[in-house]
Amino acid sequence: MLLDHFKSNSTLFNIFCACLTVWLIKHLINFINRLRKLPSGPWGLPIVGYLPFIKKHAYIQMTELAKKYGPVFSFKCGQCDVVVINEVKAIEEAFKNDHLLARPNTTFIPGFKRASSLLEMSGEPWKQQRRVALTILRNVGFGKLTLEEKVKQEINMFIDSLKSANGAAVDFGEVIKLSVANNISILLFGHGFEYTGSVINNIEYFSKFMFMPSIKFFVFLAAQFNSELKKVTSNQKELEEKITVEVIKHKEKKATHEIEDYIDGYLQEMDKQKDSNTSFNMDTLRRNTADFYAAGADTTTLVLNHMMLYLITYPEYQQKIREEIKQTIGFERQPDYEDRTSMPFTMAFIYETLRIATITPLNLHRRSAQDTKVMNYFIPKDSIVIFNFWAVHRDPNLWNDPHLFKPERFLNDDGTKAVKSPNLIPFSGGKRVCPGANFAMTELFLYLVSILQNFQVSAPKGDKISHEVVYAFNRILKKPLKVHFHILSL
Numbered sequence: 453m454l455l456d457h458f459k460s461n462s463t464l465f466n467i468f469c470a471c472l473t474v475w476l477i478k479h480l481i482n483f484i485n486r487l488r489k490l491p492s493g494p495w496g497l498p499i500v501g502y503l504p505f506i507k508k509h510a511y512i513q514m515t516e517l518a519k520k521y522g523p524v525f526s527f528k529c530g531q532c533d534v535v536v537i538n539e540v541k542a543i544e545e546a547f548k549n550d551h552l553l554a555r556p557n558t559t560f561i562p563g564f565k566r567a568s569s570l571l572e573m574s575g576e577p578w579k580q581q582r583r584v585a586l587t588i589l590r591n592v593g594f595g596k597l598t599l600e601e602k603v604k605q606e607i608n609m610f611i612d613s614l615k616s617a618n619g620a621a622v623d624f625g626e627v628i629k630l631s632v633a634n635n636i637s638i639l640l641f642g643h644g645f646e647y648t649g650s651v652i653n654n655i656e657y658f659s660k661f662m663f664m665p666s667i668k669f670f671v672f673l674a675a676q677f678n679s680e681l682k683k684v685t686s687n688q689k690e691l692e693e694k695i696t697v698e699v700i701k702h703k704e705k706k707a708t709h710e711i712e713d714y715i716d717g718y719l720q721e722m723d724k725q726k727d728s729n730t731s732f733n734m735d736t737l738r739r740n741t742a743d744f745y746a747a748g749a750d751t752t753t754l755v756l757n758h759m760m761l762y763l764i765t766y767p768e769y770q771q772k773i774r775e776e777i778k779q780t781i782g783f784e785r786q787p788d789y790e791d792r793t794s795m796p797f798t799m800a801f802i803y804e805t806l807r808i809a810t811i812t813p814l815n816l817h818r819r820s821a822q823d824t825k826v827m828n829y830f831i832p833k834d835s836i837v838i839f840n841f842w843a844v845h846r847d848p849n850l851w852n853d854p855h856l857f858k859p860e861r862f863l864n865d866d867g868t869k870a871v872k873s874p875n876l877i878p879f880s881g882g883k884r885v886c887p888g889a890n891f892a893m894t895e896l897f898l899y900l901v902s903i904l905q906n907f908q909v910s911a912p913k914g915d916k917i918s919h920e921v922v923y924a925f926n927r928i929l930k931k932p933l934k935v936h937f938h939i940l941s942l
């Protein structure tokens with residue numbers, strides 16, 4: 453019909469063509485202008501951009517690209533501009549930039565509603581959710597002795613279970629995962645929680661697709677035919693269903709009871725805000741809880757796995773830490789987080805593990821909410837912005853022999869103090885810094901000291917210790933970590 457109209461009226465057709473040409477030229481000029489202003493970087497293909505060239509260990513590739521294009525470079529992925537910031541000074545500047553606090557407009561998990569959790573939100577709703585979450589978690593125990601006591605009880609049970617293995621090789625990754633998950637569960641649900649799946653699975657596809665959130669829908673479609681990918685979506689669904697059951701139980705508790713955990717606090721906040729139009733609702737509660745659970749359990753577990761790997765690789769460091777235990781805590785009393793101040797080598801060992809493992813080598817994506825600049829590099833509105841922590845933690849200008857595991861680098865000259873370098877940024881920084889950093893550090897210290905207070909750890913005889921990792925958002929040890937726990941005879 454429209455075509456017939458055009459055929460019979462050539463003036464109308466000409467006007468249409470002229471409009472289309474103007475529109476195309478305008479878009480082309482905008483496109484070229486934006487491209488000219490963006491930091492330089494590698495070229496890709498039409499439509500998909502650089503996506504087909506992204507390698508499995510993308511963080512290593514990004515670090516290499518920075519050597520060629522400079523500390524801040526960019527590339528296209530579909531319609532997204534991706535800006536990667538690789539140098540510590542530039543990242544520190546970006547931490548302070550309020551225009552870089554937003555997240556991409558898509559979800560991190562294929563097939564899930566976008567931006568409905570605090571981890572994925574931007575702007576005012578994110579501020580509200582984060583403020584309330586931190587207040588609740590502080591009130592129910594974050595940074596308080598009561599919570600530390602509960603973590604210590606969990607560790608006690610964990611140590612007992614290792615003792616009952618009677619020296620048989622234990623799959624450390626499997627047992628530590630459950631113990632760490634119990635700690636975060638206490639904070640969220642007020643008690644342990646039965647869930648053995650992992651939300652962020654060992655799926656290497658993610659290392660690529662995370663660069664192009666706009667195609668997450670297609671990843672979701674692909675997930676229907678790929679059993680590994682399907683597991684991520686079904687694990688997330690299962691976790692959220694279990695959380696829903698928890699929420700219902702919490703609602704059934706007496707309205708007057710004290711706030712004991714995150715769900716209690718959130719329900720109370722929802723009640724307070726029920727008449728105003730806010731972001732506090734059941735869906736967000738479920739998603740926030742699931743995110744806290746995944747962000748809190750998976751990450752700490754991964755670092756503890758890497759820590760165990762370095763303990764069995766370098767038994768001499770076990771001895772050094774045990775020497776500090778002997779001088780400060782002894783072998784009877786359970787450690788307190790406070791003991792860290794008199795255990796410099798132990799803290800240096802933890803810092804070095806966080807540096808060398810860099811379990812999250814490329815930060816959770818940020819988005820520029822406005823046109824902005826970092827170190828005079830222009831970042832247009834709605835670019836995906838990635839901080840490359842790997843590049844910082846392996847920068848030879850910041851660390852001697854960055855590829856070697858050397859805890860001593862975090863000690864002062866006479867070895868009496870652990871010095872946390874400002875170049876160590878595993879928890880990110882600025883207003884969107886990981887809210888669980890202190891809790892994670894407490895756990896790392898208490899698990900490490902408790903294990904070495906009770907056991908000498910080693911790989912099974914004849915086993916080749918593997919440092920191989922796979923990359924799927926996080927750097928995950930490729931092979932199960934089999935460990936012998938020999939009870940210390942003192």
Ligand code: HEM
Nearest residue numbers: 570571747748751752755816878879880884886887888892
């Ligand atoms: C060693 C363990 C951990 C590491 C290495 C780690 C690292 C990170 C990183 C790099 C971010 C991104 C921050 C940004 O966007 O700039 C993050 C965010 C987050 N982390 Fe952690 N984290 C750890 C443990 C925890 C724990 C124990 C919890 C909870 C108790 C937690 C909860 C979160 C949450 C909720 C966010 C999102 C914050 C937001 O978007 O505002 N993390 N974490």
